[in-house]
Structures are given as C-alpha cells and as structure tokens.
Amino acid sequence: MLYFQLFISLAGICSTGLMLLMLFTSLHEKRKKAATKALYIIPFTLVFSSIPFLMPESLNWLIISLSVVIISATCYLLLPRFMFSTKKEEFAQGNIDERTIMFARKELKPDTERFDQYYTDHPEHKESDRNFRKLPGLLSPQSTFYNPIAYQASDAIFKIVDGLHPFVDGPVGSKIQDISTNDYADFITKWTLKSGAVTVGFTSMKKYHWYSVGGRGERYGKPVDQSHQVGIAFTVEMDQEMVEAAPKSSIIMESASQYLQAGIIATQLAQFIRNMGFEARAHIDGNYGVVAPLVARDANLGEIGRMGLLMTPELGPRVRVGVVTTNLPLTVNKREYDDSYDDFCEKCLKCAENCPAAAIPKEDKREINSVKRWQIDSERCFNYWCTAGTDCGRCMSTCPYSHPNNLLHNMVRWSIRSFPNFRYWAVKMDDFFYGRKSTPGKIPDWMRISGKQ
Ligand code: SF4
C-alpha cells in the first residue's frame, strides 16, 4: 500500500513542480492570465500530493484505483511515435509564376500596359484585386492600426532592405579558393549562426523551389535563373513581445526588422561565396527567385503548417526565412519528414479560428495541383493587411508552437513531436492557459505613444 501512497504523492509533487514552472515562466513572459491559472491550480496539486497519507485505511481501494488510472493515462499519453503509422510526405510539382502572388499584383499600376496584360491573362484576379486597391493599404495613415512612429520606423527599415537589393547578386571572383566543401559548410553554418540566425541547413534545389518567372521590379516577366544546385536556408527569430500584439503596429515593425536581419545575413553570405569564386544569389524580401519556406523545409529546418508558414521545432512559425542559392557544391542535409506537425495542425486549428480574415482553412488538406495540402486564401489575407495597415501576423502569434524558446515550451514542443496521443491534450492545455480565442497583447511600452496601438 505504501508504494501506491508514495506514487500518488509523487504524481502530486510532479504536478506542483510543473505548475510552478508554468507560473514562473508565465510571469517572465508577462502572461498574467496563464500565471493566475497556474497559481490557482497549485493548492489543489499540493492537497493531492498529501491526500494518500490523510485518508483512512478503508479508502485504500481509492488510492489503488487512482494509481491505476494515472499509470494507464500516462502510458497512453506517452506511447512513442514509432508505434503509430507515419504519414507520407507529398511534394509539389511544377513552379509558381511570381507575377501571380499578391505582392507582385500590388505593384501593378492601373492604366499601364503591364496592368492590362496581367488582368487579360488572369481575369480571375480582377475582382479581388479591385477590392484591395480601394483599401487604405499597408502602412497607410487611414488604416486600422495606424501608429505614426511604428509605421515610419517600419518604412525606414523596409527602405534599407530595398537598399540591399543591388547586393543579392554580382560578379564572381576569378579564382576558386582551395578549401574543402566540408570546411565551407562548417564556416557558413557557424558564421550564419554568429550573425544572428537560429538555424541553418543545406538542400539540393528542386524545380518547385523556384519561381518560373519574376514578378517584381526589373525582374517582371523575365524567366528565373534556376541553375544553382544548392540552397542554403536559415531562420531568424521574430521577437515574442512584438509578435504578441499582432495585428497591431509592432508586428510590421518586427517583420521589417527581421527581413532586414535576414537580408543582411543572406547578402553578406552570397557576397562571400562569390568572393571565393562561386556563383551565389541571395533571396531577400522583395527580391526572391525562390519560395523560401519550401527551401527551408527541405533543408530540414521545419515543416509547413496549416497557416502556410514554416513551423520550426525551436520557435514554430515565429521566424523569418532567408535563402542563398549557389553552385558551391556543399553536402546537403538528408530530408527527414516529420509528420507530427501535420498531425498537430489537424487537431489544433487555432490559427484558423483566430484569423480575422477567415483566410486559413478549417477543413482537412485538399488536393491542389496533385498534392494534398492546406492553402490559405491569400486574397482574403492581403485584403485584411490593406485594412489593418500591418502584415497582421495573428496566426503566428496564436500558434501554440510560437511560444518562447525556454524549458517549459521546449518540453511541450518535444512532447508534441514525440508522443502522438499527447497532441490532443497539448491543444487543450494551450486553450486552457492562453485561451482558445486569444486577444492581442499590448504593443511594447517602449514603442507606445498616447492613444496609438
Ligand atoms: S496574417 Fe492574419 S489575415 Fe493573414 S492568414 Fe494570418 S491571421 Fe489570417
């Protein structure tokens, strides 16, 4: 009997420990509601841990039954993933014409030949694009979340990102340096991490990584050079507090900052590789030849989630992705598909329920161009951006995978990946502590000006 009593007591102590961890983590993250809930639970877990020694002997059967229930539930939750069938990965076929994406369509000027030609070729976009052209637009003073300081700061950062465009490509050094590809890979990885990236990976470039035809600026209508065989992908972190307030103005300022950070890392890396005698092209905000999340996925940096963003093991979708393509023959990472993200997204749906534009599908994946996947409604999403004035990011901020990189959340993310039966309960716990319909946080104090969000 003593063993059963000790077991129940230990279960109570472990629960108390977890709630204390939740309490301190939430306080540190300024999540008051989550901290309060953890605080309320702690007395119950303490009572639970002492109950076995306070109960009369006549209730020993209850202690034994409770122990059996706890052991069974724990075994069920912690069944390892190899005991479950693995989903198969499906790859996209063909490639996208960049002219069809929203940012390229936004740049089309009415009453120009290019504008008329585009809508002659794509009459299906005419009506929806007419709608977003009537809206205030990104960083507009008429938009919902107008904040003069944050908007001007974002505009300043985006201008610097534009200033990097001339450096994405350039002449190649005449002499190839005699350095082993392993040394190159090692140096590139360490330098990229030192420059501020969270993760780095290499992949061999596939047809579906590339845009078929350029869609922005001088690249409009020109075929994309797809000759590079290797893609170097990396992620940079979006600040939690700035993202938390999405879709308020801090999100677009943070997006701009991390596009800049990714742009600096990518352009310096591409320039370095060219200096060493190899071709290299950086793919940065406003100047992509590739679909960056797909390159990053195949470089083993994460998986594509329901909201269409790269979901990383460390920070979920709370990252920006940078890519450099090159003919430097680096050894690429072997792709290891992780189906836990797909499975978790099937159970979660939190982004879809919190999307203010209802742009994220709530249904199962459906077949698009011969591949089963989720596809967001980019017109609805972009229309919301043009009303809000920011790039929204509500999906990113509500995703249970986006929590900060610390002991508590890393434990949960690891358990989600490792134990399929735990995933359903992870969603429920996230709903309980953070709310199913979460409300946007406040923009950080340091960027507040009176009356502005
Ligand atoms: S960015 Fe906003 S509008 Fe777009 S899909 Fe995410 S939540 Fe929806």
Ligand code: SF4
């Ligand atoms: S919020 Fe949920 S459903 Fe959406 S991407 Fe994140 S884990 Fe997947």
